[in-house]
Amino acid sequence: MHVYCTDLDGKTHELQATDEWTVMEIIREGGIPILAQCGGSCACATCHVYVDPSWKSKLPEPSEEEVGMLDGAFEVTQDSRLACQITFNKDLDGLKISLAPGSV
Numbered sequence: 001m002h003v004y005c006t007d008l009d010g011k012t013h014e015l016q017a018t019d020e021w022t023v024m025e026i027i028r029e030g031g032i033p034i035l036a037q038c039g040g041s042c043a044c045a046t047c048h049v050y051v052d053p054s055w056k057s058k059l060p061e062p063s064e065e066e067v068g069m070l071d072g073a074f075e076v077t078q079d080s081r082l083a084c085q086i087t088f089n090k091d092l093d094g095l096k097i098s099l100a101p102g103s104v
């Protein structure tokens with residue numbers, strides 16, 4: 001299973017994805033630098049990513065906590081999510097995301 005992650009230079013990386021890992025952990029394990037300063041506690045917004053619009057409906061809605069934390073992130077769009085709050089599963093095989101400014 002894979003996640004496709006586009007970095008700030010526009011290069012797309014095919015990352016090995018593991019069931020039950022967060023997308024933030026998958027990005028890190030794939031060797032892509034992502035700040036993720038709070039380590040996945042939904043307390044920093046430095047794991048901000050943009051989810052490809054074609055995948056948005058396949059993700060659970062963000063929690064109030066995530067929405068609140070995204071309020072303080074840079075360049076938030078309707079595609080913004082926190083990578084540490086998305087838990088990967090087989091239905092997300094092929095998920096496409098892009099790193100957001102402030103996450104690297």
Ligand code: FES
Binds near residue numbers: 038043082083
């Ligand atoms: S790693 Fe801090 S909010 Fe995701």
